[in-house]
Amino acid sequence: MTTAEIVKTSLALDGGAPVRSADDPLPTPRPRIISPEAAGMVREVLDSGFTLDLTSDFETAVAEASGAKYGVAVANCTAAIHSVIGGLGYGPGDEVIVSAISDYGSVAGVVMQGAKAVFADVDVRTGLVTAETIEEVITPRTRAIIAVHFYGLMCDMDPIVELARRHDILVVEDVCQAMLAGYKGRVAGGVGDIGCFSFDAGKLLPTDNGGMAISDDADVIAAIRKFAVDRGADDLGPLGREHNGIGFNYRFGDMESAVGLAQLKILPDQLKRRVELAERFTAKISDIEGVITPRVPEGQVHLHWLYPLQFDLEQFRVDASQMGEALSAEGLNCSPAMYYLIPHSHKFLPDREADVERLVNARTHLERTVRWGFTEKYTERDIDDMATIVAKVTDAYRR
Numbered sequence: 001m002t003t004a005e006i007v008k009t010s011l012a013l014d015g016g017a018p019v020r021s022a023d024d025p026l027p028t029p030r031p032r033i034i035s036p037e038a039a040g041m042v043r044e045v046l047d048s049g050f051t052l053d054l055t056s057d058f059e060t061a062v063a064e065a066s067g068a069k070y071g072v073a074v075a076n077c078t079a080a081i082h083s084v085i086g087g088l089g090y091g092p093g094d095e096v097i098v099s100a101i102s103d104y105g106s107v108a109g110v111v112m113q114g115a116k117a118v119f120a121d122v123d124v125r126t127g128l129v130t131a132e133t134i135e136e137v138i139t140p141r142t143r144a145i146i147a148v149h150f151y152g153l154m155c156d157m158d159p160i161v162e163l164a165r166r167h168d169i170l171v172v173e174d175v176c177q178a179m180l181a182g183y184k185g186r187v188a189g190g191v192g193d194i195g196c197f198s199f200d201a202g203k204l205l206p207t208d209n210g211g212m213a214i215s216d217d218a219d220v221i222a223a224i225r226k227f228a229v230d231r232g233a234d235d236l237g238p239l240g241r242e243h244n245g246i247g248f249n250y251r252f253g254d255m256e257s258a259v260g261l262a263q264l265k266i267l268p269d270q271l272k273r274r275v276e277l278a279e280r281f282t283a284k285i286s287d288i289e290g291v292i293t294p295r296v297p298e299g300q301v302h303l304h305w306l307y308p309l310q311f312d313l314e315q316f317r318v319d320a321s322q323m324g325e326a327l328s329a330e331g332l333n334c335s336p337a338m339y340y341l342i343p344h345s346h347k348f349l350p351d352r353e354a355d356v357e358r359l360v361n362a363r364t365h366l367e368r369t370v371r372w373g374f375t376e377k378y379t380e381r382d383i384d385d386m387a388t389i390v391a392k393v394t395d396a397y398r399r
């Protein structure tokens, strides 16, 4: 199809022919590609009668791959962050800065422990917090910052770590969407003090459900493990256990660890393919008027767990949600992104209306963005069709 023909084609939303019809759909992230070794390794755990400790192996493997010394695997990332906050003893009177754009799991544990979640605004182009936006909300009560590597791109960590050192604040990286993403030769989760992961079925490394906290600091890992796995107890050897603090059983299973170890073997190739495909797509849409492509800073790798497609809305007759409907009708299923503004969608938070007002960049970014789960299963033809869809819809709605 030439551009001239595209302009004349009516949108699928208005009854025209879609670029990709329902009998020739674009691939979706699920069903996930499972490593051929996964089933055999799960079988080994079962055959051992639960005597194989694959969880320790998985902790070591993820920590090493991410550039940290130790890991503690837990039930999911919501539990990992809860255990960081609880294990390190942050609570009433303490403030924890959290990226304004994220998932419930980044904030639940902060609220649960009675600390105050303080939201930092973002860079309007990337949707990520920066040292500048964090500095605006630091107070004498700030104990930690949870920097979220959203969409698959890492926050600019060097200035963030430098700022945190000056204020004696702990840096927690939320790595859920960016496992093995690169930053100036280092790896996501291994740059700050602690990295927290999700191995949910939809995330880059799926084990069905799971999470982890990694760190170079053995004392930090021991404190998290006591809260997350040992149920607040110290092991007294033959005397049993002494429960001297509140803790939970967020233990991660050996069968899931088996899947995780197997998936870890195929992940680097999957990520490489994902990056190639995302770069091809970005290049194809980069000269479409009014489309703002994801910015990948020098020295970083963007994994595009989600592809964020932004529009300069002044150039169009419709909002992002209408764009999303039209793109979906053409076969590129996507959704508006506003859900990810935490104070907007998390109705239990105090001060949420004032926060939504204050977080101007986060709001602007999300109001002009649609996103979808990008997959390494796309072919070149799929990428080209996705670019055609973006061109067709933006042409139809351009002012």
Ligand SMILES: *Cc1c(COP(=O)(O)O)cnc(C)c1O
Residues within 6 Å of the ligand: 075, 076, 077, 078, 079, 102, 103, 104, 105, 106, 148, 150, 174, 176, 177, 197, 198, 199, 200, 210, 211
């Ligand atoms: C998925 C996700 C979480 C929560 O992870 P769970 O394993 O589902 O608890 C937290 N933060 C971000 C950025 C996520 O994408």
